[in-house]
Amino acid sequence: MDGRIIVLLNGETVQALAMGKWLKKAGYRVWAVCDDKVSYGYNSPYAERKIIAPPVHEAEDDFHEFFLGFINKNHIDGVIPMNDYSASYLSKHKDVLSEKVRFVIPDWNTFITAYDKNRLMEVCHDGGFPHPATIDLSKMKADEACVHMRFPALIKPNITTGGRGFALVQDATELKAKLPSIQKAYGDCHLQEFIPAGGRQFKVSLFMDKEHRVVNTTVFHKVRFYPENGGSSCCSVSVVRPDLQRVCTAVLEKIGWYGFADFDMIEDPRDGIVKIMEINPRVPACVKLSLVSGVNFAANIADTTIGKKPEKYNYSTGQVLRYSALDALWFLYSRQRFKTKPGWFNFFGRKVHYQDYGGIRAFMVGNFAGFIKQLSPSFRKAKAGLR
Numbered sequence: 001m002d003g004r005i006i007v008l009l010n011g012e013t014v015q016a017l018a019m020g021k022w023l024k025k026a027g028y029r030v031w032a033v034c035d036d037k038v039s040y041g042y043n044s045p046y047a048e049r050k051i052i053a054p055p056v057h058e059a060e061d062d063f064h065e066f067f068l069g070f071i072n073k074n075h076i077d078g079v080i081p082m083n084d085y086s087a088s089y090l091s092k093h094k095d096v097l098s099e100k101v102r103f104v105i106p107d108w109n110t111f112i113t114a115y116d117k118n119r120l121m122e123v124c125h126d127g128g129f130p131h132p133a134t135i136d137l138s139k140m141k142a143d144e145a146c147v148h149m150r151f152p153a154l155i156k157p158n159i160t161t162g163g164r165g166f167a168l169v170q171d172a173t174e175l176k177a178k179l180p181s182i183q184k185a186y187g188d189c190h191l192q193e194f195i196p197a198g199g200r201q202f203k204v205s206l207f208m209d210k211e212h213r214v215v216n217t218t219v220f221h222k223v224r225f226y227p228e229n230g231g232s233s234c235c236s237v238s239v240v241r242p243d244l245q246r247v248c249t250a251v252l253e254k255i256g257w258y259g260f261a262d263f264d265m266i267e268d269p270r271d272g273i274v275k276i277m278e279i280n281p282r283v284p285a286c287v288k289l290s291l292v293s294g295v296n297f298a299a300n301i302a303d304t305t306i307g308k309k310p311e312k313y314n315y316s317t318g319q320v321l322r323y324s325a326l327d328a329l330w331f332l333y334s335r336q337r338f339k340t341k342p343g344w345f346n347f348f349g350r351k352v353h354y355q356d357y358g359g360i361r362a363f364m365v366g367n368f369a370g371f372i373k374q375l376s377p378s379f380r381k382a383k384a385g386l387r
Helices: 015-025 060-073 084-092 108-115 117-127 142-148 172-186 242-255 288-292 297-305 324-333 360-375 377-382
Strands: 005-009 029-034 049-052 078-081 134-136 153-157 167-169 189-193 201-208 214-226 232-239 259-267 274-280 320-322 352-354
Touching (some): 005 015, 015 297, 060 084, 078 084, 117 153, 117 242, 167 172, 214 297, 214 324, 232 288, 242 274
16 A cells, blocks of 8 residues: 555544554555544544544534535545544535545435435335334324334434434323424434343444445444443444344345445344344444454445455454443443443453553543533433433
């Protein structure tokens, strides 16, 4: 590799640490476009240049003006989005941006079919793929929806990230009370059966080439997550589940996906079926587990971006990834703190890795920013619907 430049959009995120490291291992130079200096990615030792930009999720027009100027002034070889906002931005503006810079993102119609949680459930229903019962609340009034849905159920915005705007409702009265404010804040919503606790949670990551063929897949078992009632993974283990890989591949083929995708799946303890919940159209925060398990998705994306054939990798299981800050919070609040496997006190070992470590400075600054975020009233309110 001749040191081609790959830019990480929303490079302030925790996944930018691992992506930067493995891109450098593959011979690329890494730049990060960030919206916050107090973050993991801005303090990464793997990005040789960090650029502050307007936040794409709060000021997309300002970001678009900035980014067009940035790519006109700088010679860069490719762009990889680090979160939903930048992935959506690239797909939405693909016609204009693809004339100036290269990236691996599906066209908007394909992208939104996967990213919109309600549309994805329609794809699963039509294709016979396992998923929770779902009702589109933009097409069916709340009173009628209650006749067809068993409670408890979840109100979910069609487009959201990290569980923001979710609300658990126990009956029709609670549904009608909570729905208007969620629709006002997040737009169209759907009603989905609530899968009770007790089943395992999985993430399935896949990379598909330009011919829509799967190149690499990985599967993680999410052993611990914080908050326990539906938060982010804080300890995961790489496993083999060909059945989950097959169903996720079939979904992407039906949609016509191209590039990287990441599925969230939950096992329903009532019937033992692992069901599709959503697709993340970018690398997840825990992408480091794929990388340490031998699958360099960073190189797959970058290689495809510059026109090189993506490589097939050997996948090893049993690797453990911990998010130390969230895992500490899990320990403080969980009643399972001494019963979990792998054990919480299993801090070190050849197969133990840390999601939020990418140098001391990045670790300290990023975890400080995460702590402040957890204290934010607006953040806590947006994530409070499952409690």
